[in-house]
Amino acid sequence: MSAKTTIEVAYATPDKQVILECEIEFGTPIRDAVRQSGINQHFPEIDLENCKLGIFSKPVAADYKLCDGDRIEIYRPLIADPKEVRRQRAAQGLKMKKGGGAISQD
Helix, strand or coil: CCCEEEEEEEEECCCCEEEEEEEEECCCEHHHHHHHHCHHHHCCCCCCCCCEEEECCEECCCCCECCCCCEEEEECCCCCCHHHHHHHHHHCCEEECCCCCCEEEC
16 A cells, blocks of 8 residues: 655636645655645646645755655746836836835835
8 A cells, every 4th residue: 555645736827826735645646636636626737747836945856766755836937027026117217115015205
């Protein structure tokens, strides 16, 4: 009999967050675990073959060995490149206030 482990799979949009707990065979590759979780029933727009994955907010490689209690996080693509946004702000002479608040000119 093969060993099983319990993991969570998490995905969030600005409007909805889902964390699914599931039991998988020990040694299941991370991408296979995401497929087995059924998260795509909640979010059919996820590209399960190419999405970036992490464990507890740390990106991991496709060959990561899952541990009992791991939370797999599926990352959405960035809407804008943060470096490019900073460059544009700098070119306009704008600065972000401390804490990411409103933009100001100083």
